[in-house]
Amino acid sequence: MKITAEARSNIALVKYWGKRDAALNLPAAGSLSLTLDGLTTRSTVGFDTALTADRLRLNGREEAGDALLRVSRFLDLVRPRPGLFAEVESTNTFPTASGLASSASAFAALALAASKAARLDLSPHELSVLARQGSGSAARSIFGGLVEMLPGARADGSDSHAIPLAGEAAFDLRLVVAVVGQGAPKAVSSRSGMAHTELSSPLYPAWLATVPGDLEAARAAISSRDLARLGEIAEKSALTMHASALGASPGLLYWRGATVEAIHAVRELRRGGIQAYVTIDAGPHVKVLCAPSAVDAVVGTLAAVPGVSQTLPCRPGAGVEIVE
Numbered sequence: 512m513k514i515t516a517e518a519r520s521n522i523a524l525v526k527y528w529g530k531r532d533a534a535l536n537l538p539a540a541g542s543l544s545l546t547l548d549g550l551t552t553r554s555t556v557g558f559d560t561a562l563t564a565d566r567l568r569l570n571g572r573e574e575a576g577d578a579l580l581r582v583s584r585f586l587d588l589v590r591p592r593p594g595l596f597a598e599v600e601s602t603n604t605f606p607t608a609s610g611l612a613s614s615a616s617a618f619a620a621l622a623l624a625a626s627k628a629a630r631l632d633l634s635p636h637e638l639s640v641l642a643r644q645g646s647g648s649a650a651r652s653i654f655g656g657l658v659e660m661l662p663g664a665r666a667d668g669s670d671s672h673a674i675p676l677a678g679e680a681a682f683d684l685r686l687v688v689a690v691v692g693q694g695a696p697k698a699v700s701s702r703s704g705m706a707h708t709e710l711s712s713p714l715y716p717a718w719l720a721t722v723p724g725d726l727e728a729a730r731a732a733i734s735s736r737d738l739a740r741l742g743e744i745a746e747k748s749a750l751t752m753h754a755s756a757l758g759a760s761p762g763l764l765y766w767r768g769a770t771v772e773a774i775h776a777v778r779e780l781r782r783g784g785i786q787a788y789v790t791i792d793a794g795p796h797v798k799v800l801c802a803p804s805a806v807d808a809v810v811g812t813l814a815a816v817p818g819v820s821q822t823l824p825c826r827p828g829a830g831v832e833i834v835e
């Protein structure tokens with residue numbers, strides 16, 4: 512039986528950066544994100560007694576090495592019995608060469624397709640726990656719209672999963688992605704970047720201490736549909752996360768010149784009365800939260816920044832789903 516599922520990427524407004532348990536991939540603190548329409552992974556999984564090993568095709572290309580190993584380890588979590596292998600076919604609808612391919616949509620789609628193919632009927636919370644073990648941010652892509660990740664307290668991670676806060680139709684926001692550079696040299700992955708920050712940055716505890724207050728303020732801003740407040744928190748959370756990474760030894764600098772110029776340009780827009788707020792992940796790209804009415808101004812401003820190669824306006828997107 513082959514099952515196909517689709518999931519969308521998400522961008523954190525209150526960032527996840529640090530783990531309490533690396534083996535189970537348990538976050539040290541909560542986080543809060545917006546699932547995005549358009550940045551989608553479609554994943555088909557089928558277990559097959561004729562196979563002698565797992566197989567992975569990514570965007571039409573047969574994969575071996577680390578990518579296959581990571582998927583095989585993940586399949587171990589749902590495999591009906593040892594020695595029963597699966598064929599996985601995964602395709603991203605991300606614009607080619609944008610450097611935006613994300614583990615969030617990939618492991619959320621894989622969690623649903625693989626668990627169904629293994630004839631497991633997991634609840635959304637259980638799916639989120641499963642997806643988390645592939646990638647921390649994937650736990651959030653199980654749900655649409657605005658989503659909160661609960662760090663949980665249990666050692667086995669069974670209470671470390673995402674919950675939906677406001678569905679994709681509840682708060683009409685836009686997030687404009689500004690792609691910086693083209694096929695930039697591979698950044699330090701978020702996985703190793705956060706481990707390095709935890710181990711060597713004196714600013715890591717200070718960063719972690721900001722998360723509970725930011726989460727509380729972000730929840731309140733969402734309840735009152737207050738874009739300005741939510742945006743201010745998002746920008747502060749991203750800058751504080753990057754400050755902790757910069758304080759590592761050696762310091763981790765994900766930004767390029769165009770990243771900094773884009774931040775200035777967005778702040779200039781704000782001075783002109785347009786509500787727009789930046790967030791940045793483990794790479795050079797800048798993502799700007801704004802109202803639907805501000806999209807044209809934000810796109811125009813970002814596209815004019817030298818070094819920005821592409822702008823992608825995204826709407827809130829749905830949670831993971833089975834597709835026929």
Ligand code: PMV
Nearest residue numbers: 523527646647648701792793
């Ligand atoms: O899910 P991971 O392990 O790729 O970590 C994601 C880390 C950030 O994107 C930088 C922040 C976040 O909360 O998504």
